Amino acid sequence: MTVTEDLVFHLLKRYKPSTHNQKQLEIAYLAFIDYLACLSKGLETTKNQAFIKSFGLLGEKKIWFSSYSTTPERLALLQGYLAHYEDLDDVLVTYRGHPSAVIFSALLAVSENDVQLKDFLWSYVQGVELAGRLGQQFQPQHVKEGWHATATIGTLAATAAIGSLKQLSSDCFSQLLSLATSQASGFLYQEGTDGKPLNAGFAARNAVVAYQIIRSGLSAYADPFSSKRGWSQTIIGKALDSKQLLENWLQPSQLEKVGLWFKNYPICSAATAGLEAAQKAFELNLSLSEIESLVIHFTEDGDRALTHRTPQNGIEGKFSIEYITWLGLIKGKVDYSDFSENTVDQAFHQFRNLITRKNDLKASSEKRTICLEIITKEETYSFLVEDPKGSPANPLLEDDIFEKASQLSHGKLDVLFKIKERETLTLGEIKKLLSER
């Protein structure tokens, strides 16, 4: 059995009712609601309305929460982009990427209305599993080299989810994954531009196109995870450790053991601990004029995704620990308007010069710890945050997620919160509940 065949064998496991699986599907259901909420929010800007109009004039697939239809591959691209647009969508830290925006967008593009929710969510569980396990082998090298894992590993995760949903033959499934590698690209330098959420859209699109091609009978190299000359050799310069990749698959799953990070703020999750540290400082009523310098401490590569040290607008500000810390210090919170395309306040740029970064905290692949050190004439304050709200060790509870979804969707999603008998629901019935077609 090749490495790829072995992987596919694990991905083809069907959902079987058990307490264990039930927990995985519950997390996946929350992730789906959170995904739809982010998607709905992404549709609110004039720019994005124009974008879906320009991409949405023909085809059989309706864009959710809109009146436009389009082709399956455009649907995946658009919805992946929209769901990741505000950077409010969930994160899996082992993968160092956004699972739901990519995987659900790909799955929706290839799903008919008669698909049962439990099969749909189960294939998502499988996609997340691959994302986390590839991430454990690729990271942090992958992000250090400048790749955006949402785009690269994300393409493979979404493809795995499609293959699992469609229960392809082992041979077709292997070739499907292969055509995913042929398309997976995307770089961190897109942060602060629409290129960042587009990476999620491209990843979902890549998975859908790989599926369309395999379905129409074309072939591809059958062992992209080959230990001799596979994808990872070119991308990270070494073969995958197939034992580590597959051992104890879903037992426990990445969703349970690592946990999703449901986001409360429209900022890069790597900065969340910094915002909360600044909020602590705000509560002490520290005046900005007293501060002589400010040091932000990270783990060795904890600030790799925070590429903007001096952001010029709010979109870049999502990826600036300096900007986010400043917001926390001056008002104890952040608002959506802080992260628009508008120019950043001049007052930030004055304060900016007091800030330096250090990478001297103990490394961790499952936390994104930040320590804020504030030096005034009289004193040095230190604010350490290891587990900000929303992160797996300090998670948003179900009610928090519903509250977020309700707010972002202006109540449109409330109908999904109380459903008990989910197992037998179909996607078509969910659309009907939301008055979508």
Place this chain on the structure above:
Amino acid sequence: MTVTEDLVFHLLKRYKPSTHNQKQLEIAYLAFIDYLACLSKGLETTKNQAFIKSFGLLGEKKIWFSSYSTTPERLALLQGYLAHYEDLDDVLVTYRGHPSAVIFSALLAVSENDVQLKDFLWSYVQGVELAGRLGQQFQPQHVKEGWHATATIGTLAATAAIGSLKQLSSDCFSQLLSLATSQASGFLYQEGTDGKPLNAGFAARNAVVAYQIIRSGLSAYADPFSSKRGWSQTIIGKALDSKQLLENWLQPSQLEKVGLWFKNYPICSAATAGLEAAQKAFELNLSLSEIESLVIHFTEDGDRALTHRTPQNGIEGKFSIEYITWLGLIKGKVDYSDFSENTVDQAFHQFRNLITRKNDLKASSEKRTICLEIITKEETYSFLVEDPKGSPANPLLEDDIFEKASQLSHGKLDVLFKIKERETLTLGEIKKLLSER
């Protein structure tokens, strides 16, 4: 000026009538005819007919030589795939990839009927220039690491051609190239499967989608060729040499100085010299039973693309110097039927064991030299081929290319051979001449 802005400045040069430019357009016209011939040939298999049917049921763009229409991005994918399907399409050795299948497919997908042929061909000249110049910096490292340059560099070349044709603003053009990097991927391990020609299709598709997105007003990182953290740093681990990239742009052009390799045989161009060496041996009436061993000599990485040492079918055989040499030795020529999906003849596998490869010839970035050493009981013969027919130093003449195009298209393209006043022709008029719409 950033590196990307500087590049875009060069790409935006318009066509100006001069003897020099005229020569470039003439080569481009031959390449276009050769491209259409390969596209026409690619449509002949039942499998590919089914593929275009499954992808071609809606949209405003007609697939050439067929009755189907589709979306622009699907057109680019399909035609890139079809034109590269038989591996009969042209090669640029500095790039180590196939320029026309990718660039023309992308250009046709975004061109309206009123586009003048001279502008269309000129943007192709620009795309090829970038392909060759990126190749000079990426190769041979890129191919050694397993990347398929047709897919990676090809995406950028096709995107540059589109930006040049559309005469985008410098800012939009830079962001267009940026969204190309977000999608460019593809690996050599696809050789011997449909995944190889699909790489050409993906590259063309990527360029078209980047254009669709920029046209609808979204943003992207504006300096993907940044000397600090650009595309090449992640892909090949070093910044581009911007001087080498841009110095003497088009003076002379890659099309004139390096030259296109127009292919005579449906095999990897890296094997062509080997086929001709075997044909020389065939002419000496050497019997296979006399041969005790056979050594095939290459430059250091000259056989990198010849990934199949023991091909199982004819498609893999396109990338097997062992198979191609054997065909040359037994019959002095190759036929299309030798490279079908059928299983390779058992007699090959017996002979295969006598063959070894050596990489001991002097390196050259512009030649693909092969020396065949045949050892019999009595004697050792040596057949060196440096410039096989079709390669830039021993090119197919215009009449040879017309002859090839006529054969591959069953005469459909003959009407394009005699046109004198090409400058003022439009794409729509060419389609009319070919009775396409």
